[in-house]
Amino acid sequence: xxxxCEPASIAGIPLLAIYPDGVQRAPIVFxxxxxxxxxxxxxxxxxxxxxxxxxxxxxxxxHHGERSDGAFEAxxxxxxxxxxxxxxxxxxxxxxxxxxxxxxxxxxxxxxxSRDARVAIDRCGVTGISMGAFSTFYAAANEPRVAAAxxxxxxxxxxxxxxxxxxxxxxxxxxxxxxxxARPAFQRDTRFVQSIDPMQKLRDFYPRPLFMLCGDQxxxxxxxxxxxxxxxxxxxxxxxxxxxxxxxYDGGRPQRHRGDDGRCGRVxxxxxxxxxxxxxxxxxxxxECLKQERWRQSLxxxxxxxxxxxxxxxxxxxxxxxxxxxxxxxxxxAAGSR
Numbered sequence: 001x002x003x004x005c006e007p008a009s010i011a012g013i014p015l016l017a018i019y020p021d022g023v024q025r026a027p028i029v030f031x032x033x034x035x036x037x038x039x040x041x042x043x044x045x046x047x048x049x050x051x052x053x054x055x056x057x058x059x060x061x062x063h064h065g066e067r068s069d070g071a072f073e074a075x076x077x078x079x080x081x082x083x084x085x086x087x088x089x090x091x092x093x094x095x096x097x098x099x100x101x102x103x104x105x106x107x108x109x110x111x112x113x114s115r116d117a118r119v120a121i122d123r124c125g126v127t128g129i130s131m132g133a134f135s136t137f138y139a140a141a142n143e144p145r146v147a148a149a150x151x152x153x154x155x156x157x158x159x160x161x162x163x164x165x166x167x168x169x170x171x172x173x174x175x176x177x178x179x180x181x182a183r184p185a186f187q188r189d190t191r192f193v194q195s196i197d198p199m200q201k202l203r204d205f206y207p208r209p210l211f212m213l214c215g216d217q218x219x220x221x222x223x224x225x226x227x228x229x230x231x232x233x234x235x236x237x238x239x240x241x242x243x244x245x246x247x248x249y250d251g252g253r254p255q256r257h258r259g260d261d262g263r264c265g266r267v268x269x270x271x272x273x274x275x276x277x278x279x280x281x282x283x284x285x286x287x288e289c290l291k292q293e294r295w296r297q298s299l300x301x302x303x304x305x306x307x308x309x310x311x312x313x314x315x316x317x318x319x320x321x322x323x324x325x326x327x328x329x330x331x332x333x334a335a336g337s338r
Contacts (some may be wrong), residue, residue, distance in 0.1 A: 003050050013015035013107040015059035016278065018050040025120040026055040028113060030106060032128025032135045033058070035095050036072070039066030055119050057109065061075060061131070062101040084175045089165070093189050095131050096158060099198055102135040103142055110145050120144065129153055130221065135141040140205050141198030148209040153218055155225035159197040187305075202229060206236045209243040216248050223248055 002021040006120045009015070016039050019026060029049050031042035042058030049056040074080040077092045084087035106126070113122040125148045128136040133154020140149040143157075155161055165271075166186055169175055179186070212230065214223035230246045237244035 003047065011105075012113050013059050013105050015057055015109070016043065016046065017055065017057050018043075018046040018119065019055040020050060020053055023118050024054060026118060026261060027055060027123035027125065028055045028057065028121065029057040029121045029125040029127065030109070031056060031063070032132030033061065033100065034128075034132055035091075036064070036096075037131075039262055040065070048060065053151065055113075057113075059109065061135070062105070064096050064098075081133075082182050082189075084169075084178045087169055087175060089169070089186075089189075092162075093192070094163070096193055098131065099134045099138050103138050106135075106144060108140050110143070121251070125149070127152065134158070136197065136287055137198045137202065137328060140208075140210065141201035146208070148211065149205070150211040151226075152213045153215055153221055155221045156202060156229045157199045157225040158198070159190070159194045159195065160191045160228075161225055163299070166190075193223035199229060199232075200325075203233065203236055203248070206233070207240050207243055209245075211247070214246070214248045226316065227257040 002200075004015045004019055004021050006019075007015070008017060031045055031077065033039060033047075039058040039060045042056075044165050046056035060067050063069055071094065072091075075088075075094070076085065078085050081090040084285045088152040094329060110124065115233060123146055124144075126136050126139050127150040128134075129152040131154070133151035136149050136151040137156040139146050140151075152300050170179060210233070212226045214221070214226050226246060230244070234241075235242055286290075
């Protein structure tokens, strides 16, 4: 299969689109990168999706990649920070603003690709890692055109996490005076994260597929917040439980789609590949596709361990993409029968 890698700028958003040559009405998947990263971080995952028939798009988030504007420099300057520099709170709040801006970018790109004959915009999946996972949760809660979501190493409880971090910081004697002085800032920022928090809105994501992937020892985005959402959604998805999945992998968090040793990153790419490739079926005759036992069996992630000192077999690393090829044919048959 010949794949096309097409750089473009749409509505001022630099992106890479990777897709099979001659494709028509392919499912589209957006790949959202982590904080400080860029669209090139999603290149390998985009290739995996495109090699299975999807139209994959990776783009630079605001203030990242080709859109870099020096915004990150402020976080090392105490004179330009609202909070103690070592707390990382200014950086963390900035990330949330990028998440909201990314949601606007995604809406603009969906508008653009809705007029593109190569794409079936009603079969749209979103996946992202770290900040990209925050953006994936946010998009799932606010963008009705998202047909499936696979956030990787992120969390959905923006407000709860922020309030927990503030409470923890208040116990540090060395930060107490500066936090007291910053009270207007954290009251303002608390109102902001509460206003954008996707946690409750995600109840309305049903019956669209949601697959959450977490690292067991991830201290940046602790799994407990995703577990809270998973518990909340279990009764919501009770009639179609195969559309709600959560997987906790050994180890911590992969960096830009690669783990500290490269293996953990391959595992989460496998998992996101399963759900997003399956999203091709969701709105393109999803009722028929999701009734098939093969779909339900394929969605279950295999228990692959990231054992230190062992390399992952290539068959395991590529398993999700390999299984996806069958799913991608179903929507076309289903669509043709309508």
